[in-house]
Amino acid sequence: MITTIKQATGRKVIVRGIQSAFDAINAAKAGADAIWLTASTFESDPSPISILRHIKSSVSVPVWLSGGIRRGTDVLKAIALGADFVFLDYETSLWGLHLDGKESLKRMVEMVNEELKLAMVLTHCKDVSEITEKQVVHWVSKL
Numbered sequence: 693m694i695t696t697i698k699q700a701t702g703r704k705v706i707v708r709g710i711q712s713a714f715d716a717i718n719a720a721k722a723g724a725d726a727i728w729l730t731a732s733t734f735e736s737d738p739s740p741i742s743i744l745r746h747i748k749s750s751v752s753v754p755v756w757l758s759g760g761i762r763r764g765t766d767v768l769k770a771i772a773l774g775a776d777f778v779f780l781d782y783e784t785s786l787w788g789l790h791l792d793g794k795e796s797l798k799r800m801v802e803m804v805n806e807e808l809k810l811a812m813v814l815t816h817c818k819d820v821s822e823i824t825e826k827q828v829v830h831w832v833s834k835l
Contacts, residue, residue: 707726741766745774757777768812
């Protein structure tokens with residue numbers, strides 16, 4: 693199906709809504725140009741950030757992430773775990789628009805960017821390319 697769409701439109705195909713490495717591998721094999729991990733409406737589904745590292749190691753196409761991204765530290769974690777592109781949640785953007793329109797949305801994006809810069813300084817990263825999984829503390833639970 694992906695190949696048919698690409699041939700018919702002459703455009704790249706990004707597959708959105710992937711919830712497992714199995715689906716990501718199949719999408720990449722079928723010709724997807726990128727995988728877009730998003731938050732699901734089902735509470736039983738894993739969060740995009742929790743499956744990002746596993747999916748990134750399973751495919752050779754770019755992996756995009758949205759869902760749960762509200763602060764600069766969220767962006768840093770997503771990049772550290774393998775995201776090639778990171779998108780703010782639409783709810784966060786809507787709050788920015790609600791306050792004062794375009795100007796408040798612009799300030800909100802600038803604030804997230806400044807938070808990312810601060811997180812990079814605190815993790816000794818001078819450039820986005822230096823962000824690695826070493827900068828992320830993984831949650832450890834004892835059963």
